[in-house]
Amino acid sequence: MNKKNNTNDIKMKNLYIATCLLLLVTVLTFTSCNTDETQIVTTLTNLTLAQEFDVDGAPDPSVWSYDIGTGDNGWGNNELQYYTDRPENIVIENGMLKMTAIQESFEGSGYTSARILTKDLFQQKYGRFEARIQLPWGQGLWPAFWLLGSNIDEVGWPQCGEIDIMENRGQEPTLINGTVHGPGYSGGESIGKPYELDGDRFDTGFHVFGIEWGENYINFYVDDVLYNQITPDDVTGEWVYDHDFFIIMNVAVGGGFVGSPDASTVFPQTMLVDYVRVYQ
């Protein structure tokens, strides 16, 4: 938490990024930038992965695989859902990837949902990772778009590093969190910052969630607003973000981060993903 205060020293800077595919010009506008720290911003235009979800059916198996089941101890978080690859839980329709959490009794769990990942199929060090997403909503929903270090099987977590580009508590419809987990600063000690929409919510329309990541920095942005930069100075342990990472998207139900759904939670709940794009 002390380190988190350091990140607050970086005042919010607005980074206006034209997010069209043919990114020709990047305009940077800083306001009240009264910190000595040097802001590192890179312009990344070389598209290395574009998942537009334009073909109905399952996600492209050459890019995405599934996590199935309940993992160990609810994927380490006491999550309540059973992940499947059934079209009820994950399907591409009308140009969207739909990841749906359903309240149903399934293999001993009370909910089903989906989690897909690019492990061993797509990985990259540095670059710009972004996705355009409309979030589900309601107490106990926990949608996320995040990265894990590709060396996780060799060095384990959190040594491999984790970059949560977006995670949301369904009971906080105007708020998302961008966070990193590494050795000495994982779980409750992770380093990050929330971002809150003013006069809008994440479950009523699409928003772009992204990072621009280079040597010694990770910039977090939502739509055209850069709201945080994390550098080696900000983390309380080793900087473990100089190797390949892969992408994960999932909709968890319950777990320590959000708490369980309650009577107010409406099911089913769907996360709509318009695209996932990665630039180098």
Added chain:
Amino acid sequence: MNNIRLIKFKRAFVLGLVLTLTLGCERDLTDDAVPATFARIGDVFIDTPVGLGSDFYFPFAGSKLDAATFDGEGYESSASIRIDVPNANDPNGNYAGAIFRVDGAGRDLSGFDALTFWAKASQGVNLGEVGFGVDFIEDKFQVTASGLSIGTNWTKYVIPIPDASKLLEERGMFWYSAGTQETGGSGYVLWFDDIKFENLGTVAQPRPAIFDGNDLNEITFIGSQRDISGLSQTFNLASGIDQTVAAAPSYFEFSSSNTSVASVNESGQISIVGSGTTTITATLDGLDASGSITLESLGEFTQAPIPDRAPENVISVFSDAYTNVPVDYYNGFFAPFQTTLGGAPPINIGGGEVINYTDLNFVGIGTFLDVAPVNAAQMTHFHVDINVQEALSPGDFIRIELLNGVQTTNETSGSVTLNYSQLVSNGWASFDIALGDFNGLSVRDALGLIILVTDATISNVYVDNIYYYKEVVDPSPNVDDSAATQVALPIGFESTTLAYDFAGFEGADSAIEANPDPSGINPTANVMRSTKTVGAQFFGGTFLNLDAPIDFSTSQKFRMKVWSPKVGIPIRVRLENVDNSVGIELDATTTTSGEWEELEWDFSGMNTSASFVKIVVFFEFIPGLPGDGSIYYFDDIQIID
């Protein structure tokens, strides 16, 4: 009507102004010209009323009229609306409530998504009701948020608009109603400030509902009407918390899947016009509302038989034929075990009121909370008509319980059970039950509850014509047995030659004496006295032995004239055979005092085949109640066809 005319006039004036301005610009009206709209002003009260005109505050009738003041402290300011909610016993009004109505043309609120305000209270309370859309004209777009938790610090509250596109000319900017139900009757202070309509952008996930989201199934008949209830709209707010508001029917579009069975008007009232089945659903702003009602109309409804008892002999609880006494409710919804629905309120079928209980296990009709209990001391019978809307089978029953002195130390009750063979499936059965048959109901001067119990053996019934009545027996001819050759019915105690074999027992004292009150219906010379001496057993009485058994072959109706100093007391008649191996008994209740009256003991349905040669009469037969010296008389004992 003056108000409505005024509004129309103003609307015409605004349109005229637009035309004038346009002409003044020397431009022609084009196809792009749009109708004049009303002020798109959101602010209602920001430290001071905003654009409400001079006459905008209208308290509710019965509320404390001067509860509101417009000064003092405010949210980040020095002014707000201060509401002094009065004590429950304030003679000038026991609650505070009012509307804020624009004094002039309405506003166009279509660009907003919520009414917001800041509020606090002198103590934590759940605010009764607050909202907007009440103008005391049509209240067409009323919105009500109930039970908002108001704390002692300024907090912002959000009341979402169910469908802002409907609010193109709204005058009802704000309304509130606050009482002391939660504070034990003690007054408190509420402050409101910064009341305004806003476009928050975070009011999302609309979930309209009718019937509170339940899918109901009901049987009905042509001519019946039913309101769609439980209309609400729920949004998820930026806080992540759902806010539900009650929404007026005008926000919804209703539809009937079969309009030859039922139609729905824009007020949400369903009218049954034909036989068959239809499902009523609704949408709000294009979204399907959860909840529905599927109605099966069985065609024409057969009304219950119209009662024909003279009104002066009736105390009616529920009947179109009489003026009913005030009731607390026709369904008490006793938690937690009651499942019964209906009766709240009764329904109207073809112009007649009737109660339809569904999911019946038990239900209470109350006359003891806020209304006077029913004094039925002079009544003899309880009447009810019941129409069971399902097949009957052995084991089905309806038990009627009457409670006197409800929730007092003198509470007594009695019950009568109607078995399946007495009831009628899909038809009316009428019941006239002697109050004396409600064993245990020793007093009936303060009847407070009528309870119907089926234990779910019967779940759907129509009930009508619930009343107490006094059976007025046409006096039978006076009995002159002066020439009789044996002591046998009819008996008038007029013979000077017969030896009437009688005695008082267990503290009762008896003698044949001159009629102490030879007036009214009994002018005969001699009568039987039965004095219940002080301290007599409650089962003290008078017996009379007969020389010939009672002849029940043509009628089982036993009549006797009685004279009692007390009204509403039970008189028990017991008939015994020679060795008392067979005995039958019934109670009748006096309906007057200090004068002769004739009462009837109808032994129909009882074992009247035995040779009954002893008549036993017990006055004021109330278990445990000792004699108090009262003197009673009886005479003219006979069987009447």
